[in-house]
Amino acid sequence: MVDKTEFHIDQNLKELTEHRTVSLPIACYETTIIHNVHGHIPLHWHDELQFVFVMQGEALFRVNQEEIGVPEGNGIFINSGSMHMAEDIEEGNVCKYICLNLSPQFILPAELYMKFVHPYVTATNVPYLLIRGDQSWGVKILQAIQVIKQNLRTQPVHYELDISAQLLTIWKQFISNGCLLEYDPNEIRRNQRMKGMLEWIHVHYAEPVKLKDIAKAGQLSRSETCRYFKQMLRTTPIHYVMEYRIRKSLELLQLPEMSITEIAYQVGFNSTSYYINQFGKIMNTTPLKFRREIELKRRVDMNG
Structure with a gap:
């Protein structure tokens, strides 16, 4: 899996990277923050949902107005349209994480999308959610991210179906452990x-x-x-x-x-x-x- 080192951003800070494989509207890649050309992940946003699993070190994410430290073994969800950036928590800390980006429309069929996905994408009080590695629901999400990464790398028979099943696991755990939605x-x-x-x-x-x-x-x-x-x-x-x-x-x-x-x-x-x-x-x-x-x-x- 390629370590992503560059972010191409348009004049509105929207990331221009196409987050998809040949057949699926998702992308999963490893990022070592310090290897980025900027030395950090610059401020940007995208339409896709983002799930991150920190494999090494600790990252400091800034999402809209808040700063969130995400240590090794934990993760973070970043909602569609949320402005965010990331940097190492301190000098000498080398943080590496898996980043899963996916189109919100890919999680569920249209008949279920409006009920189970759209309300979360449009809510104003869920710009991010810390995914804790010491809670069972968080563990399930972080494990699913790693399984998706492996499936994309090896592409076994019917891997697209396996990825789809893992995405359903991620989303069910996410909405079952979130919060009451607000629209301000x-x-x-x-x-x-x-x-x-x-x-x-x-x-x-x-x-x-x-x-x-x-x-x-x-x-x-x-x-x-x-x-x-x-x-x-x-x-x-x-x-x-x-x-x-x-x-x-x-x-x-x-x-x-x-x-x-x-x-x-x-x-x-x-x-x-x-x-x-x-x-x-x-x-x-x-x-x-x-x-x-x-x-x-x-x-x-x-x-x-």
Whole structure:
């Protein structure tokens, strides 16, 4: 099974990875957080449901406004549309997990989907659920994730049916041990505004960005915009812009034909020295060293 190391995200933070095999609308892969090109799993969201089983170390997930530590032997469910990211709980901790993404519509046939799946996908109080490895229902879910991973890897006869059966086990355990569902229109509106502001940033990040422009995209005052970012992303709007510019530059640094200066200006910096300075603060290295490390890793991968 391939270790996923890159996340391709559109201007609205939606992950572009197609979560499916040839015949099934699911994907199951191993991720070592520190091996990601960003050094962490960047903020993103997707339509698919996500079930995670932490095999090694401990991950710190941020889902919407909350931070959740998920230690080895435990897991987490992340709902459709929830903004999330992940990083190692602390420096030196190497976290590896299995990630299962699946289309909500694949869990049950249409006749049962509206009763047993749709209410959970649309609820505003279930952005995530911690799956505990010391509870019987959690153990059943985590075991099913591992069985699905094995079936996708070996593909025995009728493996699609076996996977379908495991998904039913996962979902039954999930809804049997969840909570009363809530549908808060204010929370829906908050998420829509937040995604609107992020989408504006991701379209205009290479231009001069002002707080008033971000606020206008979210139909908020400047003070409310700062409060949204502080509560939901644990940062300020301008610092988020800075981090996003650095993140976009990581992609360009993998193109050897582009100079550091060209990259700096293309992602919105007005000087190379300022770009290098901010890159160091966020990435704890220089753009040149990062480029060399990527090239070395690429050569190692090519040679086996």
